[in-house]
Structures are given as structure tokens and as C-alpha cells.
Amino acid sequence: MDPQQTTTPELSELLEGRQRILVTGGAGFIGGAVVRRLLRESTATVFNVDKMSYASDLSSIEGVLKEAGQASEDRHHLLKVDLTDAEALAAAVRQADPDLVMHLAAESHVDRSIEGPGDFIASNVTGTFHLLQAIRGHWDRLSDERKKQFRLHHISTDEVFGSLGDVGRFSETTPYDPRSPYSASKAASDHLVSAWHHTYGLPVVLTNCSNNYGPWQFPEKLIPVVILKAVAGEPIPLYGDGANVRDWLYVEDHVDALLLAATKGGLGHSYCIGGYGERTNKQVVEAICHLLDKLIPSKSAHSSLITPVTDRPGHDRRYAIDPTKISEELGWTSSHSFEKGLKSTVKWFLKNHSWCKKVRERANYQGSRLGIAGHGLLQAQNS
Ligand code: NAD
Ligand code: DAU
Numbered sequence: 001m002d003p004q005q006t007t008t009p010e011l012s013e014l015l016e017g018r019q020r021i022l023v024t025g026g027a028g029f030i031g032g033a034v035v036r037r038l039l040r041e042s043t044a045t046v047f048n049v050d051k052m053s054y055a056s057d058l059s060s061i062e063g064v065l066k067e068a069g070q071a072s073e074d075r076h077h078l079l080k081v082d083l084t085d086a087e088a089l090a091a092a093v094r095q096a097d098p099d100l101v102m103h104l105a106a107e108s109h110v111d112r113s114i115e116g117p118g119d120f121i122a123s124n125v126t127g128t129f130h131l132l133q134a135i136r137g138h139w140d141r142l143s144d145e146r147k148k149q150f151r152l153h154h155i156s157t158d159e160v161f162g163s164l165g166d167v168g169r170f171s172e173t174t175p176y177d178p179r180s181p182y183s184a185s186k187a188a189s190d191h192l193v194s195a196w197h198h199t200y201g202l203p204v205v206l207t208n209c210s211n212n213y214g215p216w217q218f219p220e221k222l223i224p225v226v227i228l229k230a231v232a233g234e235p236i237p238l239y240g241d242g243a244n245v246r247d248w249l250y251v252e253d254h255v256d257a258l259l260l261a262a263t264k265g266g267l268g269h270s271y272c273i274g275g276y277g278e279r280t281n282k283q284v285v286e287a288i289c290h291l292l293d294k295l296i297p298s299k300s301a302h303s304s305l306i307t308p309v310t311d312r313p314g315h316d317r318r319y320a321i322d323p324t325k326i327s328e329e330l331g332w333t334s335s336h337s338f339e340k341g342l343k344s345t346v347k348w349f350l351k352n353h354s355w356c357k358k359v360r361e362r363a364n365y366q367g368s369r370l371g372i373a374g375h376g377l378l379q380a381q382n383s
Pocket of ligand 1: 024025026027028029030031049050051052053054055056057081082083084103104105106107108109122123124127155156157158186208209210211212213218
């Protein structure tokens with residue numbers, strides 16, 4: 001099966017008649033995958049609330065709309081709103097009048113959070129607070145019947161749990177211990193969502209997922225950075241000793257889990273999502289280089305470009321997820337091995353080099369190193 005075409009069985013059935021879906025951050029990497037799935041496999045109308053930041057792009061969604069023909073165009077509405085603008089957000093929520101909200105909008109790159117933590121507090125903490133308030137108002141106004149169906153799904157990260165040693169895995173009962181400005185802002189947003197459930201009775205579900213990879217990921221995260229650097233014959237930056245471990249999940253597997261949790265997850269519950277894809281960064285980088293040696297052979301092995309660089313400040317050593325709860329309660333398992341997902345991702349980036357060039361230029365980002373401590377301190381003093 002083409003990894004981009006993974007199907008969640010009976011998506012329309014899962015949605016149980018929910019036809020108006022508000023997705024925040026739907027112009028980003030994972031939000032875009034959620035929106036594409038909803039457009040392809042349901043009849044729901046999607047209200048995509050996104051501020052259209054450096055990390056946003058609508059090409060993939062436009063492609064799906066084109067595939068599906070004219071009639072589908074009314075099923076996707078971009079509402080260009082910054083969650084930090086409470087009034088604009090409340091108006092967008094009134095316009096969307098949603099049956100389901102999937103909240104993915106966030107500043108998402110750890111290295112950028114080291115350079116400029118303020119944007120992370122604004123978008124991830126204040127933005128989530130504004131969304132909760134707007135949705136509370138919306139929920140209060142719903143008819144009893146729609147109220148019963150309504151849910152807010154908050155999409156979060158395993159980074160809120162901190163850093164693991166050599167053994168053990170994160171689960172729903174792991175205490176929070178965030179250690180970067182990004183993960184602290186996501187932890188704060190998780191706590192706000194949980195508080196709005198306990199205090200105001202808002203029907204919420206939370207998920208905490210491990211590292212995603214796949215097509216359309218903005219080329220600042222490890223896997224696309226390595227592919228683009230290797231193709232350009234530039235040094236491939238490996239932070240520290242390269243032995244930090246991440247638990248990699250193909251983005252379409254994450255979407256499967258999100259749609260199940262959003263519709264079937266227990267209210268007030270959280271679910272950890274991961275597919276037993278632990279690899280050291282060195283293993284990931286070498287695997288990409290080996291694939292490139294086969295796909296675009298060059299005089300010397302691509303691995304000769306791997307260059308150890310200064311470590312990320314506060315670099316979490318290891319992440320790993322125990323997905324027992326989501327697998328036993330909701331029947332989710334990942335369906336892409338890392339090898340299979342990585343191969344198709346590398347091929348996708350090779351084929352879509354012009355997209356990478358376009359989004360990098362628009363973001364005024366050419367792959368330079370972000371988030372080095374000294375630079376971050378300087379920025380903090382100046383802001
Ligand atoms: P991304 O950076 O690719 O996309 C985020 C989107 O959110 C962008 O389109 C951006 O414009 C939008 N956004 C940010 N701040 C906003 C604001 N104030 N108002 C409106 N829109 C705003 O991120 P992603 O990798 O797709 O991650 C999506 C979500 O999933 C995030 O909440 C992230 O914390 C979470 N997550 C990501 C991963 C991962 O590996 N990428 C893993 C687990 C969880
Ligand atoms: O665990 C989930 C999180 O995964 C998400 O919540 C974040 O939004 C997402 O960005 C990701 O965070 P990481 O910091 O783990 O991802 P990143 O791709 O930035 O880095 C992965 C690992 O690779 C990390 O240990 C740092 C290292 N790295 C990263 C880059 C960009 C390098 O060695 N070289 C690099 O150039």
C-alpha cells in the first residue's frame with residue numbers, strides 16, 4: 001500500500017454525523033495530513049484555523065481538492081486567524097460552528113523555542129487559553145443533542161514527560177517534566193485543557209505523540225534537514241554524540257490514532273501514541289545516507305558528510321512511548337515500519353525538491369543551525 005494512502009477504516013462512521021470540523025494548525029505538517037484525510041475519506045466540511053506562519057503551506061490540501069473536483073472546494077475553509085487574537089478567534093469559532101475541534105496549532109520546533117521562547121508562550125499557552133474560552137462559549141450555546149456529540153481534541157507531544165534514561169517508556173501516568181521552552185509551553189497547554197474539563201465540564205480528549213516524519217514536513221526537523229543537506233553535498237549536522245533516541249512514527253499512523261482518539265477516546269482521558277520506532281539520531285542519519293547511496297549514488301558515500309556539531313542546550317536524551325492504552329482501548333496500532341516509512345519519505349523529498357525550495361525561501365530559512373545557547377541568550381537579552 002502507498003504509505004500516503006493509509007486509510008482509517010470507516011472514517012465517516014467514526015465521525016457519527018459530525019459534519020463541521022474545526023482544525024487548528026491545518027496548514028502545518030500534521031494538521032495538513034489530518035485535513036487531507038478528512039477531505040478524502042469523509043463528507044465533513046473543514047474549517048482550517050491557521051495564522052499561516054513560516055511553517056504553513058496549503059499545496060498538499062489544494063492537491064486533494066483538485067483531485068476531488070469542483071464540488072469539494074466548499075468543504076475546506078481557511079480562516080487565517082492567530083490564536084493570540086481572542087476576538088478574531090471567537091468570530092472564527094462562530095463561523096465554523098463546529099461539532100468537533102482538533103487543536104494542532106502550535107509553534108513546534110524545539111530549536112526555535114530556544115532562540116525565541118516568547119512566540120511559544122504566546123501561541124501554545126495563550127493561544128490554547130483563547131481557544132478554550134471560545135469553545136466554552138460555543139459549547140454552552142449548542143443544543144442538547146449537539147452538546148452530547150461535541151468534543152475538543154488537544155494534540156500534544158511526548159516531550160512534556162521530559163527525558164528518559166536507557167530503560168522505560170512514557171505512559172499516561174508518567175509525571176510531567178518538560179525541559180525545553182517548547183515542551184514547557186505544550187505541558188502548560190495540556191494542563192489548561194485538563195483544567196477546562198474538570199472545572200467547566202468541557203468534553204476534551206488529549207493525545208501525546210512521539211516524533212512524526214513523512215511528506216510535507218517543513219525542512220527544519222531532523223529527517224528533512226538530513227535529506228536536503230545530503231543532496232546538496234553539505235555537512236549533515238549531528239547534535240552532540242548522536243546517541244539521543246527518538247521514537248519515530250510515520251505521520252499517517254499518527255493521523256489514524258488522532259481520528260480514533262478524537263471520536264472514540266474517553267472524555268477527560270489522555271492517550272500516548274507511538275509505534276515502537278526507537279532509533280538513535282546516528283542510526284536515523286546513517287539510514288538516510290544508505291538510502292541516498294542507492295537512490296542517487298555519488299562518488300563518496302553520503303555518510304562521509306555526517307558532522308558532529310555542538311549539542312542542543314538541554315537536549316533530552318531519550319523518548320519512548322508505551323502505546324498500550326490506545327491500542328487496547330481504541331484498537332490502534334501503527335502500520336508502517338520505520339524502514340518502509342523512511343524509504344518513502346526520502347523518495348518523496350527527492351521528488352519534491354522544488355516544494356522544499358519554495359517553502360524555505362518563503363520562510364527565509366536556508367537550513368542554518370538554530371538554537372545554540374549563546375545566540376539564544378543574546379536574543380533573550382534583546383527581547
Ligand atoms: P507545524 O509547525 O508543522 O505546524 C503548526 C501549524 O500551526 C502551522 O501551520 C502554524 O502556522 C500554526 N500555528 C502556530 N501558531 C499559531 C497561532 N498562534 N495561531 C494559529 N495558527 C498557529 O507543526 P506540526 O509538526 O504539524 O505539529 C502539529 C501539532 O502536533 C503541534 O501541536 C505539535 O506540538 C504536535 N506534535 C508534533 C509532533 C512532531 O513530531 N511534529 C509530535 C507530537 C506532537
Ligand atoms: O517528540 C515529539 C516532538 O518531536 C514534537 O513535539 C516536536 O514538535 C518535533 O519537532 C520533534 O522534536 P525533536 O526536537 O525531537 O525533533 P527534531 O527533528 O528537531 O530533532 C530530532 C533529534 O535530532 C533531536 O535529538 C535533535 C537531533 N538533531 C536535530 C536537527 C534538526 C540533529 O542531530 N541535527 C539536526 O540538524
